[in-house]
Every structure is written in structure tokens, then in C-alpha cells.
Amino acid sequence: MTQTVATHGVSEQDLLRFAAAAEVGSEHPLGEAIVARAQASGLQLPQALHFQAFAGKGIQAQVEGREVLLGTRARLSDYGIAVDGLAQRADQLAQSGATPMFVALGEQPIGVIA
Numbered sequence: 001m002t003q004t005v006a007t008h009g010v011s012e013q014d015l016l017r018f019a020a021a022a023e024v025g026s027e028h029p030l031g032e033a034i035v036a037r038a039q040a041s042g043l044q045l046p047q048a049l050h051f052q053a054f055a056g057k058g059i060q061a062q063v064e065g066r067e068v069l070l071g072t073r074a075r076l077s078d079y080g081i082a083v084d085g086l087a088q089r090a091d092q093l094a095q096s097g098a099t100p101m102f103v104a105l106g107e108q109p110i111g112v113i114a
Contacts, residue, residue: 001037002114005113007085007111008109010105010110014110016037018064018110020043021045021047022070025059027053028059048062056072058070069103070104071101072102075102076104079104079107086109089112093112100112
């Protein structure tokens with residue numbers, strides 16, 4: 001994990017905290033890297049409830065009473081979440097060899113992590 005791009009007034013620290021809390025139950029290498037980065041940054045991770053993984057598409061969990069989604073553009077689109085404002089940055093990250101994952105709180109995209 002090398003990049004965090006936050007949007008909609010969310011700090012990069014909060015983006016990482018929500019994403020890492022949701023990813024604690026994940027076995028995906030990027031999920032593990034997100035958790036490791038948050039822990040190395042000294043972030044306190046709240047407990048995630050109702051964790052679900054969707055092979056090749058992403059994960060979802062409830063963190064602090066809010067639905068957190070991490071995944072591909074297609075996965076967020078399945079929930080009616082448009083990531084247009086982050087798509088160009090995610091494409092740039094992908095072109096540089098990173099694997100971008102979009103992050104949403106409820107129906108609001110809050111960033112991309114790669």
C-alpha cells in the first residue's frame with residue numbers, strides 16, 4: 001500500500017482508519033497492508049461488525065454504525081455509488097502498477113487506497 005487519496009472532507013487518517021477497521025477480517029494482501037499501515041501509524045481501529053468478503057470485488061463491514069465498502073469501481077457501482085471524481089486518480093495509480101481500491105461510507109465515496 002503506497003497511496004491514500006481522500007475526498008469529500010474526509011482526512012486521509014480517517015480514510016485509512018475506516019478502511020483498516022473494515023479490513024481487519026480480510027485475507028487479501030492489500031487489506032493486510034492497509035491494516036499494517038494503520039497500525040504503524042498508531043491509529044486506533046474500531047471494531048468492525050458484519051464483515052463480508054466478495055472474491056475479486058471487495059469487502060464490506062459496519063464500522064462505528066456506518067457501512068464501509070472497499071472494492072472495485074464495479075462493486076461500488078453495484079450499490080449505486082458513483083466514483084467519477086476519483087476514477088481518474090485511480091486510473092493513474094493503476095497505470096503506475098498499484099491496485100486501487102475505492103472506499104465508501106454509506107453511499108458516499110470517501111477515497112481510494114492503493
